[in-house]
Amino acid sequence: MEKAVRRIGVFTSGGDAPGMNAAIRAVARTCQHMGIECVGIRRGYHGLINGDFTKLDFESVSDLSRRGGTMLYSARSEEFKTPAGQERAVATCKMLGLDALIGIGGDGTFQGLLRLAERGLSVVGIPGTIDNDIACSSYTIGYDTACNTALESIDKLRDTMQSHERCSVVEVMGHRAGHLALNVGVACGATAVIVPEHPVDIENDLLEPIRRARLGGRTHFMVIVAEGVEGGAYSVGKVIEDATALDTRVTVLGHIQRGGSPSSRDRITATYMGFEAVRLLAEGKTCRVVALQGENYVDYDITEALQMSKSLDQHTYEVMRALTGVQ
Numbered sequence: 001m002e003k004a005v006r007r008i009g010v011f012t013s014g015g016d017a018p019g020m021n022a023a024i025r026a027v028a029r030t031c032q033h034m035g036i037e038c039v040g041i042r043r044g045y046h047g048l049i050n051g052d053f054t055k056l057d058f059e060s061v062s063d064l065s066r067r068g069g070t071m072l073y074s075a076r077s078e079e080f081k082t083p084a085g086q087e088r089a090v091a092t093c094k095m096l097g098l099d100a101l102i103g104i105g106g107d108g109t110f111q112g113l114l115r116l117a118e119r120g121l122s123v124v125g126i127p128g129t130i131d132n133d134i135a136c137s138s139y140t141i142g143y144d145t146a147c148n149t150a151l152e153s154i155d156k157l158r159d160t161m162q163s164h165e166r167c168s169v170v171e172v173m174g175h176r177a178g179h180l181a182l183n184v185g186v187a188c189g190a191t192a193v194i195v196p197e198h199p200v201d202i203e204n205d206l207l208e209p210i211r212r213a214r215l216g217g218r219t220h221f222m223v224i225v226a227e228g229v230e231g232g233a234y235s236v237g238k239v240i241e242d243a244t245a246l247d248t249r250v251t252v253l254g255h256i257q258r259g260g261s262p263s264s265r266d267r268i269t270a271t272y273m274g275f276e277a278v279r280l281l282a283e284g285k286t287c288r289v290v291a292l293q294g295e296n297y298v299d300y301d302i303t304e305a306l307q308m309s310k311s312l313d314q315h316t317y318e319v320m321r322a323l324t325g326v327q
Helices: 020-033 044-050 083-096 107-117 143-164 179-188 202-215 232-244 254-258 264-282 302-307 314-324
Strands: 007-012 037-041 053-056 100-105 122-127 167-172 192-194 221-226 248-252 288-293 296-301
Touching: 007 020, 007 044, 007 083, 020 037, 020 053, 020 100, 020 264, 037 044, 044 083, 083 107, 100 107, 100 264, 107 122, 107 302, 122 264, 122 302, 143 167, 143 179, 143 221, 143 254, 143 264, 167 179, 167 232, 179 192, 179 221, 179 314, 192 202, 192 314, 202 221, 202 232, 221 232, 232 248, 264 288, 264 296, 288 302, 296 302
Parallel strands: 007 037, 007 100, 100 122, 122 288, 167 221, 167 248, 192 221
Antiparallel strands: 037 053, 288 296
């Protein structure tokens, strides 16, 4: 029986996330196992438009899982947002003889794949973002590593801040989602956690937990803020200093959270998702997103996936409030 898919292209798009390389490796080696050629598209949709590619085989992806970042690079492409740019991307696929595309990234990546699917290409998306904000999947590649990186930095920061009896305000990534801030806050025993999903009651959510901690004998206070909170960490730090007269220092962890060798969870999740993406295409399926629900790997239509919404885990939020003394 003639194969429906002979050559697959894979690319990463948007913000990089630890574990993307493991997903690339899984795609390339699963392709080889199934007798399918694999082509890596460098620099995301920008590279797809301009024909920036490299062939991927067994050896070219060896020793890749442990490396952070993405060997295929990532870049923004305003041109791809236009119909003319999308037609150029389709033309590149035809020129390279690609039967299908696998895109690793977030919602923006999936929206691009949907545009290509509407032009007749077979596509599958893999969720990769440290924010864990892809609605159709309970977990996204890179999230666990980013949590661990932030936690390690906060633990080190706590050592020096305790020596000077200061209040630390730490900003972690999460432009529209507070999953990272919430879970890091629980893990590090933060005094308070501020996330964009919940309106901030300055007195009850921020100042009162600090006062309770001080009355309990604490002399150092750790406040975790998601970058998407209005005004960011510097605004929160000023409020604390003005209201309590504490020596307050702000630390923005920034892009350090995107780097580093991926954790075992991210390597394993990325590997399974890469395998599932190739399997779906080999079975003739298209316009799908691979997702993790509990312990099960599932897939959704991209249109359906993009219409889903994802909120903070309410149980984790309740645990955080209980442990910080918030009523």
